Amino acid sequence: MLEVASLKVRYGAIEAVRGLDLDVASGEIHVILGANGAGKSSTLAGISGLVPSQGQVTFKGEDISALPPERIARMGIGLIPEGRRIFASLTVAENLLLGGAEHATPTERRKRADEMRERFPILQERSGQKAGLLSGGEQQMLAIARALMARPQLLLMDEPSLGLAPQMVEAVFDFIVELKAEGLTILLVEQNVPMSLDIADHALVLAQGHASYRGTAADVAASDAARGAYLGH
Amino acid sequence: MEIFIQQTINALSLGGIYALLALGLAVVFSIVRLINFAHGEVMTVTGYGMWFVLLLNLPVLVAIAVGIVSAVVIAVAMERVAFRQMRGADVTTLLITSFAVSQIIQVLFQNGISARPVAVVLPDWLTASVMLGPVRVGMASILSILVVGAALIALRGILTRTVTGIAMRAASEDFAVVQLMGISANRVIATAFAVSGALAGVAAVLWVATRGSVDPLMGATPVLKAFIATVIGGLGSLGGAVVGGFVLGAVEVYLQAFLPEAALPYRDAISLSIIVAILVLKPDGLLPERTSRRS
Numbered sequence: 001m002l003e004v005a006s007l008k009v010r011y012g013a014i015e016a017v018r019g020l021d022l023d024v025a026s027g028e029i030h031v032i033l034g035a036n037g038a039g040k041s042s043t044l045a046g047i048s049g050l051v052p053s054q055g056q057v058t059f060k061g062e063d064i065s066a067l068p069p070e071r072i073a074r075m076g077i078g079l080i081p082e083g084r085r086i087f088a089s090l091t092v093a094e095n096l097l098l099g100g101a102e103h104a105t106p107t108e109r110r111k112r113a114d115e116m117r118e119r120f121p122i123l124q125e126r127s128g129q130k131a132g133l134l135s136g137g138e139q140q141m142l143a144i145a146r147a148l149m150a151r152p153q154l155l156l157m158d159e160p161s162l163g164l165a166p167q168m169v170e171a172v173f174d175f176i177v178e179l180k181a182e183g184l185t186i187l188l189v190e191q192n193v194p195m196s197l198d199i200a201d202h203a204l205v206l207a208q209g210h211a212s213y214r215g216t217a218a219d220v221a222a223s224d225a226a227r228g229a230y231l232g233h
Numbered sequence: 234m235e236i237f238i239q240q241t242i243n244a245l246s247l248g249g250i251y252a253l254l255a256l257g258l259a260v261v262f263s264i265v266r267l268i269n270f271a272h273g274e275v276m277t278v279t280g281y282g283m284w285f286v287l288l289l290n291l292p293v294l295v296a297i298a299v300g301i302v303s304a305v306v307i308a309v310a311m312e313r314v315a316f317r318q319m320r321g322a323d324v325t326t327l328l329i330t331s332f333a334v335s336q337i338i339q340v341l342f343q344n345g346i347s348a349r350p351v352a353v354v355l356p357d358w359l360t361a362s363v364m365l366g367p368v369r370v371g372m373a374s375i376l377s378i379l380v381v382g383a384a385l386i387a388l389r390g391i392l393t394r395t396v397t398g399i400a401m402r403a404a405s406e407d408f409a410v411v412q413l414m415g416i417s418a419n420r421v422i423a424t425a426f427a428v429s430g431a432l433a434g435v436a437a438v439l440w441v442a443t444r445g446s447v448d449p450l451m452g453a454t455p456v457l458k459a460f461i462a463t464v465i466g467g468l469g470s471l472g473g474a475v476v477g478g479f480v481l482g483a484v485e486v487y488l489q490a491f492l493p494e495a496a497l498p499y500r501d502a503i504s505l506s507i508i509v510a511i512l513v514l515k516p517d518g519l520l521p522e523r524t525s526r527r528s
Contacts, residue, residue, distance in 0.1 A: 050409055070414075090403055097396065099414055146414075
């Protein structure tokens with residue numbers, strides 16, 4: 001579904017991603033592991049068009065390398081950014097609305113928002129409140145719901161468990177599995193190695209902007225090399 | 234007491250004009266980090282638009298409509314021609330670009346029409362004064378207060394009830410994520426400029442109504458005042474821009490009315506000192522923008 005060939009992302013003199021190849025198959029959970037600064041977030045930012053990148057990114061057979069982020073989003077790729085980045089000064093309902101703004105008619109948007117509130121009852125309770133008042137876990141739920149409002153086919157998730165209480169982490173991972181069961185393809189960036197390998201089909205270990213190891217999640221889980229790279233050795 | 238009421242009405246009407254201009258600056262600044270000093274030239278364009286329509290002997294309402302529409306058109310055109318090419322540039326580059334746009338438009342009017350003021354004669358009912366109880370007030374002041382109130386309500390409606398308006402508020406917080414929602418950056422920014430142009434157009438109509446003439450440098454002073462107002466309120470904060478506009482209007486009008494005659498030449502110095510004092514006490518302005526912006 002998504003093919004990435006020799007992707008390079010550079011910030012000034014720093015090359016965060018140095019020629020990465022990646023294939024994400026339809027319907028799978030593909031996880032990218034790696035130490036801080038290995039280029040995980042930059043990979044997602046490059047794919048979604050948030051930062052300029054070199055190399056070729058193909059989605060459902062179409063070259064999206066040169067498209068602006070809004071066009072890529074409209075083609076069916078959703079990104080839940082690191083740190084959630086919900087709109088804190090907007091209400092929960094307004095955050096949801098923007099998620100579906102370009103993807104659905106007003107009636108359809110309301111229907112989807114209702115579904116999201118049903119799925120995440122906390123969003124129903126807090127619908128009229130400023131999103132900045134939600135707890136970290138609730139904000140993560142909102143960030144996920146906001147991305148789902150667009151009904152993406154491919155969801156890029158950047159460290160969705162970061163900074164959450166253990167219970168919430170489990171809820172987030174359960175939810176990712178649920179999304180996969182519904183047919184969504186997921187490219188996940190995570191620090192939580194055991195839990196993400198547990199739910200993933202394929203895994204890629206990044207070190208210094210390169211793929212240092214890749215394989216099925218089970219392969220990677222069994223591999224010492226992968227563990228070493230993750231720890232930054 | 235009557236004088237005080239009269240001056241309060243004047244303060245509200247002048248402050249309201251500053252508020253509209255300051256809001257226009259703030260709407261754009263909150264999204265693209267541009268302090269648009271060519272905002273004054275949007276006013277000038279409105280003024281000449283009205284002047285032209287009145288030359289043709291068309292009704293004043295047509296002149297007002299044409300004036301406001303030309304303000305929207307020129308504001309959007311500025312973005313399309315000049316500022317879009319500079320998107321993402323640092324604040325200084327954007328600021329200098331806006332000075333260039335401002336200069337170009339001023340020179341075009343100086344050479345194309347005249348460097349001297351041209352009269353925009355408005356009907357008597359607009360410039361008449363009426364008795365409001367025991368107080369005599371200018372019709373223009375009353376209209377100005379009503380129009381500013383209506384414009385503020387309309388803007389609030391746009392920002393809270395339309396998708397693009399909500400996206401504009403979101404963009405002032407985190408533009409990149411707005412794009413991740415599939416929302417077009419160009420559309421959000423163009424709408425911000427259109428809104429800012431409409432506000433400047435309304436302000437210009439009220440400004441011209443009290444002065445009766447237009448000249449190429451007409452917008453320079455009000456846009457400077459509007460900039461001061463946005464700083465008082467907190468740069469980038471929309472509520473702050475409104476508050477700042479009214480504070481500045483009140484300070485100016487009351488000083489003008491109640492300063493002893495010998496001190497009047499120093500009015501602007503005194504009013505700016507008061508502003509500086511406010512900023513010493515509240516360095517981020519009265520209602521600072523409360524977002525942790527990402528770069």
